[in-house]
Each structure stands twice: as C-alpha cells, then as structure tokens.
Amino acid sequence: MPKIVDHDARREEIAEALWRVVRRDGIRAASVRTIAAEAGWSAGAVRYYFPDQAGLLSFAMDLVSRRVTERVSALQPKGDAPTAVLRYLEEVIPLDAERRSEFDIWMSFMAQAQAESGAGGLRAHVDKVQDGLRELCETLLQALAKEGGLRAGTDLRREIERLHALIDGLALHAAIQPDRTTPARVRQLLRHHLDGLLA
Amino acid sequence: MPKIVDHDARREEIAEALWRVVRRDGIRAASVRTIAAEAGWSAGAVRYYFPDQAGLLSFAMDLVSRRVTERVSALQPKGDAPTAVLRYLEEVIPLDAERRSEFDIWMSFMAQAQAESGAGGLRAHVDKVQDGLRELCETLLQALAKEGGLRAGTDLRREIERLHALIDGLALHAAIQPDRTTPARVRQLLRHHLDGLLA
DNA sequence: AAAACAGTAACACAATTGTGCTAAAAAGGT
C-alpha cells in the first residue's frame, strides 16, 4: 500500500489556510487556487481532499465551531461561582488577536450562510453554534442559581437570553473595536452584569 | 442638452440591486455583471455611475447606514420616557423581514470590512455606524436619567456600553434566529433591561 | 524487485471576472 496521510489532519490544515485567506482578503478571495497557494500545495492536491469548493467552505466553517467548543470544554471551573462563570464567558469573546481573527472569519461565514439560495449547509452550522452558546449561558446561570443564589423572582429563561445577547454583542464589539472594547472593559461589564443577577 | 438623470438616485437604485444580490447569493456573487442584470441595465451603464467595483461596494455599504440613520431620525418621541426609549431601540433591531434583510447585508459588509488588506474605506463605515449606535444609547440613557431617574449610583458610561452590546446581540439573534427571537420577545427583554436601570 | 495504490501536479475548458475602450442612442436647447 502507498503513502498514508491523515486525511482529517490534512483537511484541517487546508481549512486553516482558507481562514488566513478570508482573514486577509475577505471571503470573496477564497478561491481554490488562492487557498492552495496559501497552504503551499497545488490546486489539484486541495481538490483531492475537497472535491468541490462548497465542501471546503462548509468544513472550514464547522472547524471554527469545533475549535471553540474544544476550548470551552477544556476549561476547568476554578474559584468561586461568579469568577468561574466569568472565565467561561471570556472564552467565547475575542479578547486577543487570534480569537479576533477567528471571530472575523466566523462573521464572514455567518454572512455567507444568511444568503437565501444555496449555502444550505452553512445555516446548520450557525444554528449549532447559536444553540451551543445558549446552552452555555443556561448551564452557567443554573450553576449560579444553585451555588450563589440569584435574586428572588428571577426569570431564568429571560436572563439566559439576555446574557446570550450581551456576550454576542460584546464579542462583536471586541472584534471590530478592540481599542475601545478592551479585555479589561469586557470583564468589568460582564462582572457588573452578573452582580446585578446575584442576590 | 441631453437627457438628465438624477445621479444620486440612480446610484441608490444600483446599490439596492447590489443589496438584493448579496441577500440572495452572498457577497461572493456581487459582480458588476450580476448587479447590472439585477438592476435591469447593462454592465456598461453601471460602470458609468461606478467607475470601479470597490466604489460601488463602499457606496452600497454607506447607503445602508444612511437609511438606518434616516429612520431613527424620523422617529418622534411619544409616550412616557421608557416607552419612547423602547421605540428607538426597536428601530435598530431587525424585527421584520425587510430589516432582517438589511441586517444580513450589513453583516456581509462588516465581514468584508474586517479583511486586513484593502477594504480600507469600508472600515470607516463600520466605525461610523458603531459610533452612531453608541451615541443613540447615550442619548436615550441620558434622557432616561433626566426624566425618570436612574437608580442611585448608576455608572452611566458602563450602562451605555452594556445597552449597546445588548442591542447589537439582540439584532444578531433577531436576524439569524427570527423564529426564536420574536419581536415580542425582543421587546420584553429590552423592557426588562430598562426596568432594571430605573429607580 | 515489482506491483498496487494513495497522493500530487498539471493541463484543459468553458464560464466569469474587472476594467478599458468605442460606438450608438437618447433627449433637451437652439
């Protein structure tokens, strides 16, 4: 038998080249050839792993969400409840250059996924991430409810949605105006928001 | 003298054709020729009003922000302070199909603007809208502070940023998950958020 | 050593891209 390559690893490598192209020149520049050049291979090689471009796009988008999920799953709860919750929330907000880059790419994919015709597969990835983020907020607030105790009369579902919207908004601001929306500022805002929920 | 055309009006018409293309097939499909076909003219005619594609993109992006600004400016304060504030906030959140479409297009533009190289002009439009939204939040909260009176010890700057992040997050959710994030739900969440700020 | 097969590169091809250029068409002032 011939030379064996880890297909999944190679696919991820190509997807990361796609990320860099999207980050540098936008999704309009993400052609098979530019991606191949960025990855350091021929276009033919790229097409061996991704028969068509749509599959490549979809894989690269899914890989973003998998990477984020991995990072969140790897976190270990530490400190008191509000502090631990804060650490989780910070993880899904782009507070450094690498995660800002990741967010920009994700935004490109989201925008593309919103196109009515075609792009059917991409929409599912958006929903998946959206549900995952919502579940994260739910888990965190439930933990807060058990440990510290939320204010009496708190509508949990409502607070989940409010927190979810807040972190998505903060993520956007951190990505497009990093100078204004500094990591320290994001932490302050999140802490303040959580304090308002506690008893 | 020959036939005279309102250039600005024609440019807006073309830009709106671009919007429809972006909305239907994504920004990757926004070529001079597809836009011309969508607008019902030849590619040559389009290029008469927009010498190059970058200018068209920039104009179309700017037009989005101008339309939103116009809508917000046209609003008249009505009802008690919190209700009036709510009406303003609702206006910048995509609660109907038309505004969802508008938001999708804006997201495509934002994503493109985030590309490092080139796209210099687009970034300025993002900042302008971002500043405009922040100012709106500031104005509304200040009005609330004078009329109804916010809670004692409220950090106004912090609440401005929190509200700003919240509405941007809600706007995203309303755009990508309109079934979950209904207009009624958005109003509830905003009302609840404002209630938490009042004395 | 040889065969068998995964991996890679390269070429082909029609379609589409942005932009430069030119000629025709249209319409208001004389």
Place this chain on the structure above:
DNA sequence: ACCTTTTTAGCACAATTGTGTTACTGTTTT
C-alpha cells in the same frame, strides 16, 4: 429639424474562476 452632451450598450482582453481529466510520483506491501 439640428446640434451637443449625457447616457447606454457593446465589444475586447487578459486574468481568474470551478471543475473534469489525465499523467506522474512516491511509498508500502507482497
């Protein structure tokens, strides 16, 4: 009716696009 200038359509051209196909290279097992 006739200019004069704006507006529109069309062609050209090199570059790039996605994808199909084919030949080559390398490596592992027999």
